[in-house]
Amino acid sequence: DVKVTQSSRYLVKRTGEKVFLECVQDMDHENMFWYRQDPGLGLRLIYFSYDVKMKEKGDIPEGYSVSREKKERFSLILESASTNQTSMYLCAIAKGRAEAFFGQGTRLTVV
Amino acid sequence: AQSVTQPDIHITVSEGASLELRCNYSYGATPYLFWYVQSPGQGLQLLLKYFSGDTLVQGIKGFEAEFKRSQSSFNLRKPSVHWSDAAEYFCAVGALEYGNKLVFGAGTILRVKS
Numbered sequence: 001d002v003k004v005t006q007s008s009r010y011l012v013k014r015t016g017e018k019v020f021l022e023c024v025q026d027m028d029h030e031n032m033f034w035y036r037q038d039p040g041l042g043l044r045l046i047y048f049s050y051d052v053k054m055k056e057k058g059d060i061p062e063g064y065s066v067s068r069e070k071k072e073r074f075s076l077i078l079e080s081a082s083t084n085q086t087s088m089y090l091c092a093i094a095k096g097r098a099e100a101f102f103g104q105g106t107r108l109t110v111v
Numbered sequence: 112a113q114s115v116t117q118p119d120i121h122i123t124v125s126e127g128a129s130l131e132l133r134c135n136y137s138y139g140a141t142p143y144l145f146w147y148v149q150s151p152g153q154g155l156q157l158l159l160k161y162f163s164g165d166t167l168v169q170g171i172k173g174f175e176a177e178f179k180r181s182q183s184s185f186n187l188r189k190p191s192v193h194w195s196d197a198a199e200y201f202c203a204v205g206a207l208e209y210g211n212k213l214v215f216g217a218g219t220i221l222r223v224k225s
Contacts, residue, residue, distance in 0.1 A: 031210075031211050031213075033213060035215070040120065040217065040218075041217055042117075042201060042215050042216055042217035042218040043201065043203075043215035043218075044215075045212065045213070045214055045215075048210070048212055048213070050210045050211060056210060056212065058212070058214075059214070090155075092213070094205075094211065094213060096211065097143045097162055097205060097207065097211060099145055099157045099160055100145075100203075100213055102154050102155050104154060105154070
């Protein structure tokens, strides 16, 4: 079974804090993605990575950065959390053109 | 840039009726496409996928989708809906020339009335 593990299911952070969301895979897939899911907006791509140390901006990268130092780990960083970043964050992995597999999600609340 | 449009935010159908969920994409080359389903409080589950070849693809739970290049569409269909199909459905598109960047639509919420 494919395993995509996100470090937290629920997270509450204060405005202005630096927040780290971690995603770890056990499948050696080269592509990793970070999305946020909001009602009525679907899944919006924040960043993706197709190899170690390689990253590409998605559709809504503002206020976020990412790190991929090892193939199995892809981190999403909120440099200075704001209330409009309260959302469900989903990590996904994929190999080539194959389907994506998702983590269980992290529900982040910024207060 | 890639984009995926699901024009219907909500759809309500009667149990036993047929279903069609629309998906249109904007792309410069031949994309590969997916449909995912998400039940309340659950993760995303893959229903079906299209890469190439036969433009009518079969998926799980009795779903099928047809790729129409001329219309840039990949609509999802089911001949007879069951109450358990009530969920949110997402269309997604990817492309090799964009580094396999995978973009999702905004989703369609399906309600099934008995």
